[in-house]
Amino acid sequence: MTWLLVVAGAMVGAPLRYLTDRAVQARHDSVFPWGTFTVNVAGCLALGLLTGAAVAGAAGSHLRLLLGTGLCGALTTYSTFSYETLRLAETGAHRYAVLNVAASVAAGLGAASAGVLLARAFLA
Numbered sequence: 101m102t103w104l105l106v107v108a109g110a111m112v113g114a115p116l117r118y119l120t121d122r123a124v125q126a127r128h129d130s131v132f133p134w135g136t137f138t139v140n141v142a143g144c145l146a147l148g149l150l151t152g153a154a155v156a157g158a159a160g161s162h163l164r165l166l167l168g169t170g171l172c173g174a175l176t177t178y179s180t181f182s183y184e185t186l187r188l189a190e191t192g193a194h195r196y197a198v199l200n201v202a203a204s205v206a207a208g209l210g211a212a213s214a215g216v217l218l219a220r221a222f223l224a
Contacts, residue, residue: 102165105162105165106165106166108166109165109168109170110170110174112170113170113171113173116139116174117174120138120142121135121136121138121139122135132196133200136177136181137203137204139176140177140208143175144209144211144212144215145212146172147168147215148211148212148213148216148219149218150164151168152215152218153219155219156219158219158223185197185200
């Protein structure tokens with residue numbers, strides 16, 4: 101049963117990542133990987149909301165597996181973030197590479213924190 105929940109979440113998360121990445125990147129004429137940045141920050145926010153809900157007792161283990169491990173695990177992508185950062189550095193776009201790392205970490209942590217705070221505010 102556990103693996104089915106993870107698979108079901110991933111079946112939504114992976115295509116959502118791909119489609120969001122393509123849609124966002126198509127709207128930006130920049131070497132900066134806006135699509136990957138967007139899905140990673142959105143995933144951090146979603147996981148923060150889920151974590152806040154779990155702490156408040158409003159999200160059981162099945163929901164955490166479906167949304168946290170499955171959906172967010174497939175939606176976010178550390179491997180693509182790493183690859184795109186390395187490609188930026190290799191092509192001489194060092195400032196964009198550094199910006200990608202700094203902005204991704206800062207925005208990801210901020211989004212996760214905001215998600216936890218929002219969940220606490222609505223579920224307290």
